[in-house]
Amino acid sequence: MKLYYMPGACSLAAHIVANEAGLSPELVKVDGKTKQTDNNDDFLAINPHGYVPALVTQDGDVLTEAQLVVQYLADQKPESGLMPAGGNMARYRVQQWLAFISSELHKSFGVFFKPGATDEAKAAASAHLTKRFTHVDAQLAGKTYLTGDTFTAADAYLWTILGWTRFTGFDLSPFTNIQKFMGTVAARPAVQKSLKAEGLA
């Protein structure tokens, strides 16, 4: 398997899930500007959208979309608990979180990384994120992870996206459960291993 990534981008969630599952996909770094890989290959030939994560499976299939890539990787090791088994409400709950993180959180950060984005657009995104973080914080009350005591693919995705608040100046201090979650996840060996491999530790 090959995992195409940019350091610290949403692809970090897939990288963490791969390490949590004990998988060792070949890591291929992509330059966001040139869309060239570190092997000087054209990333657009892998994913014409030009964004990471992209996963090339053992069978040569290309999978994109962070919420899908983490599920595929987790399903390679069902015993890891990273994705509950199909047909159970527990799996739908993790999928519900993955969809929420993708559409309500991940996409709302885009404006902060967009050159020329207006202050008004950033303020609107901040207001939206504040509402959504309030929900996440309440859901984490009394729990270690989003769905309880088991670390899942959704936790890897949430942790990755919340980490971007450091670059946007977003103040997470009012969200005490989120802060605790961030510390707990950061301490996981698979997370540290992923950060180190991406040159971020």
Ligand SMILES: N[C@@H](CCC(=O)N[C@@H](CS)C(=O)NCC(=O)O)C(=O)O
């Ligand atoms: N719809 C995609 C979006 C992925 C995405 O936004 N990737 C960003 C990094 S977090 C990226 O590669 N941006 C570079 C670009 O779009 O050119 C997903 O959900 O995975």
